[in-house]
Amino acid sequence: MGESATIKLYQPERGAIHIRTQKQSDTLAGWLFILPGIAGFGVLTIIPIILSLIISFTDWNFLDGLKGLRFIGLDNFIEMWSDKWFVDSLTNNLVFAAVTVPATIILSLLAAIGLNKGVYMKSPIRLMIFMPYVSNIVAISIVWGTLYNPTMGPINSFLRSVGIDNPPGWLASSTWALPAIMIMTIWANVGYNMIIYLAGLQGISKDLYEAAKIDGAGPMRSFFKITLPMLSPTTFFVMITSIIHSFQVFIAVFVMTKGGPGSSTTVLTYYSYRTGFDFYKMGYSSAMAWILFLIIFLITFLQWQGQKRWVHY
Numbered sequence: 001m002g003e004s005a006t007i008k009l010y011q012p013e014r015g016a017i018h019i020r021t022q023k024q025s026d027t028l029a030g031w032l033f034i035l036p037g038i039a040g041f042g043v044l045t046i047i048p049i050i051l052s053l054i055i056s057f058t059d060w061n062f063l064d065g066l067k068g069l070r071f072i073g074l075d076n077f078i079e080m081w082s083d084k085w086f087v088d089s090l091t092n093n094l095v096f097a098a099v100t101v102p103a104t105i106i107l108s109l110l111a112a113i114g115l116n117k118g119v120y121m122k123s124p125i126r127l128m129i130f131m132p133y134v135s136n137i138v139a140i141s142i143v144w145g146t147l148y149n150p151t152m153g154p155i156n157s158f159l160r161s162v163g164i165d166n167p168p169g170w171l172a173s174s175t176w177a178l179p180a181i182m183i184m185t186i187w188a189n190v191g192y193n194m195i196i197y198l199a200g201l202q203g204i205s206k207d208l209y210e211a212a213k214i215d216g217a218g219p220m221r222s223f224f225k226i227t228l229p230m231l232s233p234t235t236f237f238v239m240i241t242s243i244i245h246s247f248q249v250f251i252a253v254f255v256m257t258k259g260g261p262g263s264s265t266t267v268l269t270y271y272s273y274r275t276g277f278d279f280y281k282m283g284y285s286s287a288m289a290w291i292l293f294l295i296i297f298l299i300t301f302l303q304w305q306g307q308k309r310w311v312h313y
Contacts, residue, residue, distance in 0.1 A: 056286035076287035097246035108193030130191035141255035174264040200234035
């Protein structure tokens with residue numbers, strides 16, 4: 001009897017020990033599963049970011065190895081503001097973002113609203129609009145470069161056929177090269193934002209529209225008083241991602257124009273790349289990359305602060 005009582009007395013403690021051991025084992029297993037991802041993120045992302053910050057305070061030609069590393073403080077960050085190519089690149093980036101972001105948002109919202117209605121062949125149309133986003137950007141850039149050919153390209157051939165004798169030179173023109181890349185970028189990104197907006201539209205209760213209709217609200221009033229406010233979190237997300245993407249444009253410029261003619265399509269990412277790998281000024285290149293990061297961070301921070309006034313959850 002005493003022995004049995006003793007066994008029962010210690011059973012809860014053994015159970016607690018067993019549960020604690022099992023939790024520790026599960027925790028260890030969880031860490032082991034995510035360890036490769038954490039290691040890869042640290043080696044391929046965190047460490048390079050830290051090293052780039054250190055290098056941005058140096059004058060370093062990487063062909064000389066570590067012995068060529070020379071600390072110069074803030075000189076790179078001061079010099080770039082008197083560098084015409086950097087100023088032009090920053091200006092092009094700001095213009096690119098100011099045009100492509102609102103245009104992409106408006107077109108994707110209109111496409112989503114149209115497809116959210118009972119249109120004919122909804123699925124094929126949605127797939128066609130979304131396909132450019134998942135297609136290879138290099139291939140897309142090559143195709144659009146052919147379309148923009150000033151002499152034999154289909155776009156200018158069509159413009160001549162409708163009576164325009166002197167169509168734009170597109171990628172060969174310093175005036176039209178950047179707008180040409182903007183058009184391609186908008187076309188490629190509308191599909192992704194459209195899918196996001198479709199998800200947001202399908203989350204709006206139809207009871208709101210029925211109540212508004214009973215109160216006498218027309219389609220336009222329902223759009224501005226129900227659809228837009230209810231889509232504000234979706235718009236906020238799309239705006240953040242679109243702005244970040246617009247400042248990271250690189251492949252289209254690299255493939256289609258190489259930053260030309262002149263500096264008309266040179267953006268910060270492309271100029272930073274050329275500075276580092278063509279001119280071997282890794283410190284100056286890293287400093288520009290950090291300026292780009294600070295610009296994106298500042299814009300994102302301001303959006304986070306401003307969203308409290310117009311985003312309704």
